[in-house]
Amino acid sequence: MIRVALIGSTGYTALEVARLLLAHEEAELTVATSRADEGKPLSEIHPSLAGRCDIALQPFDPAAIAEQADVAMCCLPHGASAESVRDLATAGVRVIDFSADFRLSSVPLYEQWYGVTHPWPERVGNVVYGMPEFFGDEIAKADVVANPGCYPTSAIMPLAPLVRAGMIQTDDIIIDSKSGVSGAGRSPKLGTLYCETNESISAYAIASHRHGPEMQDLIHRIAGKPVDVLFTPHLTPMDRGILSTMYARPVLQDNDTVQSVTSRLMDELRKTYRDQPFIHVVDHLPATKHVVMTNHVQMTVRVSGPNDQPGRVIIVCAIDNLSKGASGAAIQNMNVMFGIDQMMGL
Numbered sequence: 055m056i057r058v059a060l061i062g063s064t065g066y067t068a069l070e071v072a073r074l075l076l077a078h079e080e081a082e083l084t085v086a087t088s089r090a091d092e093g094k095p096l097s098e099i100h101p102s103l104a105g106r107c108d109i110a111l112q113p114f115d116p117a118a119i120a121e122q123a124d125v126a127m128c129c130l131p132h133g134a135s136a137e138s139v140r141d142l143a144t145a146g147v148r149v150i151d152f153s154a155d156f157r158l159s160s161v162p163l164y165e166q167w168y169g170v171t172h173p174w175p176e177r178v179g180n181v182v183y184g185m186p187e188f189f190g191d192e193i194a195k196a197d198v199v200a201n202p203g204c205y206p207t208s209a210i211m212p213l214a215p216l217v218r219a220g221m222i223q224t225d226d227i228i229i230d231s232k233s234g235v236s237g238a239g240r241s242p243k244l245g246t247l248y249c250e251t252n253e254s255i256s257a258y259a260i261a262s263h264r265h266g267p268e269m270q271d272l273i274h275r276i277a278g279k280p281v282d283v284l285f286t287p288h289l290t291p292m293d294r295g296i297l298s299t300m301y302a303r304p305v306l307q308d309n310d311t312v313q314s315v316t317s318r319l320m321d322e323l324r325k326t327y328r329d330q331p332f333i334h335v336v337d338h339l340p341a342t343k344h345v346v347m348t349n350h351v352q353m354t355v356r357v358s359g360p361n362d363q364p365g366r367v368i369i370v371c372a373i374d375n376l377s378k379g380a381s382g383a384a385i386q387n388m389n390v391m392f393g394i395d396q397m398m399g400l
């Protein structure tokens with residue numbers, strides 16, 4: 055059995071990892087840490103685990119964790135995570151970091167967007183991005199994996215293959231995303247109170263969300279071309295799920311029609327993800343209801359155009375923020391790191 059430590063186990067992503075591990079045939083939870091709730095059973099913090107996962111919460115002690123676990127899932131906020139990741143990796147534990155602390159390719163880019171000095175700068179740009187669909191071989195060998203951001207997953211998966219194939223223009227990509235409230239985590243905040251979110255949808259962080267640079271950075275790395283994206287996130291009154299609607303201009307060929315562009319882009323996505331069990335290029339319009347509580351991604355393409363003259367490409371992609379956007383992806387990464395079926399437990 056793969057022994058798993060959960061760091062920051064009182065949050066939402068940690069609960070989702072614990073829930074998924076209950077059904078995993080080759081991995082088990084052996085350690086759960088908390089700063090504030092040391093000594094309590096994990097099931098007291100997450101009552102849905104009662105009678106199924108009652109291990110006692112421990113303080114964060116990398117040397118002790120190294121004795122008890124093969125891999126640590128670090129479910130801490132960005133800024134706070136990097137130091138724990140460094141200490142765990144130094145103690146010999148393989149780490150999957152849920153935060154953004156090792157996702158970007160350079161220290162200046164990280165410090166510009168996260169506003170803190172990185173405690174392990176030599177590893178920034180030197181940690182594999184945990185998207186097995188593109189980086190599986192590196193993940194299999196990695197000591198540290200940077201689990202992808204939730205919004206970036208929904209944007210990178212459809213956009214990167216189309217940019218790589220030269221099928222959409224790179225300078226005018228608009229990403230409009232809606233997230234369930236669990237995306238903001240379990241720590242109480244004014245903006246996620248029931249009366250602030252119920253029966254309401256709101257945009258936030260216009261032209262300034264830290265996931266914009268993550269999307270640009272990763273599409274560049276995967277596609278080999280720089281892109282310019284304009285990203286707007288919205289908070290929606292659902293527990294979980296992300297729907298991203300993306301707009302781009304197609305690179306046209308002679309005599310293109312709406313139908314020919316649509317088919318070419320759908321075929322490219324289908325070819326890219328032919329052997330990827332979690333990624334589905336579908337004919338219908340994806341909805342969060344089609345993917346929540348699963349690690350699956352659904353995407354499709356439409357093309358606008360009066361009189362059959364192709365206008366904008368419109369891409370719709372749905373994921374579960376807590377699953378393929380966080381904990382499901384982490385289990386998939388763990389499976390790849392330990393050489394077992396990537397779908398196990400998912």
Ligand SMILES: NC(=O)C1=CN([C@@H]2O[C@H](COP(=O)(O)OP(=O)(O)OC[C@H]3O[C@@H](n4cnc5c(N)ncnc54)[C@H](OP(=O)(O)O)[C@@H]3O)[C@@H](O)[C@H]2O)C=CC1
Nearest residue numbers: 062064065066067088089130131134152153237239240241
């Ligand atoms: N929610 C989502 O959909 C997604 C989240 N992520 C990322 O995953 C990570 C965890 O997210 P999520 O579970 O939602 O967050 P939560 O706020 O639900 O939980 C985070 C946990 O981290 C611990 N913690 C909080 N602050 C600190 C600190 N300063 N130092 C050490 N520990 C701290 C707390 O545990 P305690 O107080 O018990 O120590 C807390 O329970 C974050 O980096 C987030 O950005 C990524 C993708 C999607």
Ligand SMILES: CC(=O)N[C@@H](CCC(=O)OP(=O)(O)O)C(=O)O
Nearest residue numbers: 152153154203204233234237238
């Ligand atoms: C709805 C909501 O607030 N979502 C969070 C993003 C989710 C998240 O946890 O960010 P990472 O994927 O980078 O870890 C936000 O906008 O900051």
